[in-house]
Amino acid sequence: MDDIWKRITHGVTWVSLGKGLLMLLGLVANVLLTRLLSPSDVGTWFLLLSIIWVVALVAQAGLNQAIIRLVAEAKSGQAAYSVRSIISTSYLLVTAITAITAVLFFAGIGKWVISRLFQVTLNDTLLILATAWLILLVYRNLLAETFRGLSDYRNATVFEGLLDSLIFAFLLGVMYVMYGSGNIQQAFVLAVSACGTATLVAAVILRKRLSVYPATSRAPLQAVVSIAWPLWITGITLFILGKVDLWILGIFRDLDEVGIYGAVSRLAALTTFTLLIANAVIPPMITELHTRGDRHIMEKTLRSIATISTLPALAVLVVFAAWPGALLEFLYGELYRTGSVILVILGTGHLINVACGSCGDVLMMTGHQ
Secondary structure (H helix, E strand, O other): OHHHHHHHHHHHHHHHHHHHHHHHHHHHHHHHHHHHOOHHHHHHHHHHHHHHHHHHHHHHOOHHHHHHHHHHHHHHOOOOOOHHHHHHHHHHHHHHHHHHHHHHHHHHHHHHHHHHHHOOOOOHHHHHHHHHHHHHHHHHHHHHHHHHHOOOHHHHHHHHHHHHHHHHHHHHHHHHHHOOOOOHHHHHHHHHHHHHHHHHHHHHHHHHHHHHOOOOOOOOHHHHHHHHHHHHHHHHHHHHHHHHHHHHHHHHOOHHHHHHHHHHHHHHHHHHHHHHHHHHHOHHHHHHHHHHOOHHHHHHHHHHHHHHHHHHHHHHHHHHHHOHHHHHHHHHOHHHHHHHHHHHHHHHHHHHHHHOOOHHHHHHHOOOO
16 A cells, blocks of 8 residues: 555656646647637637547547556566567557548548538648647657556656647747747647657657567557457547537637637636546556455545545636636636636536546546446
8 A cells, every 4th residue: 555655656746747837838828829819710729629639539549548558467467468569569550540540531531520510621731730740649649658557657747748738838939929920820830840849759768668678479459459449439438528518619609709618618627637647647556456456445545536636626616716707818818708607617517527536547447448
């Protein structure tokens, strides 16, 4: 039990710093985007970003979650296959699915869906940038979760979005200082550049990290797919449920309103900060405790973490409820003040989610996906 809490504390230290910076950088980037782009372009940005993310989830084939469990089991010696064999098979599978997905997206499916649902027209340059971004996101996410499976929380935190968010926010800041305004195509160029840099650095570091593990033959594809496909369906479903509000708004309302709602929803997500930290640290430990049969320790640990996570989330919601309009105007501008009620409603929903704890991760990491 003491060893588990020691590892949790170590992981939480890195993840807290990383997640805190990630949320701060995300907020800074959103503030800069609302200052650089028109509300309609901001709305287009959030809609395209949500579509890119869901397509990237499809291309990851559930391995962004499965690889944590598979690598953690292999690392603990409880699996039939080695760490490198699991990673090799997983990356080959993702590469094949990503290639097919990217071709279909670029060939016209992405443009057709976006134009039919949201009345947003994509030019060829923007479509190329969107395709490149989704490919990079697939590998960046998979690399970060591979580090997490190895219990390397420092690199997992840096490469799950921190490094590219830092680069992106810096580039947006430079654009704001030099030009004062921009367009959505320029924002996409900056985002792709940032994500590409982070992905390349992560790949180089992981290659060196894996040199300590013996090279073996690849794990059978069936061993990976049998765990990944339920997580694939679950991950896509949960993501769609989290974005369906933005999509419904994009279908029935104008892009200005979508932009306001998207910016407000990103701010409301700060309420989930502590839950994100917990979910980034505990999955490998859940797998290990479940494999050892220590269900009582696992239950006690998870309940304690859920309680601890709820208190800061409640404090954030109190701030949102006390000064919603002033906060939105200060960050995004006077036009965004109209989202005050939305901020409080979404913040309340996020608080309830935090209070429920990491139940989804427990199910996925214990074979009940």
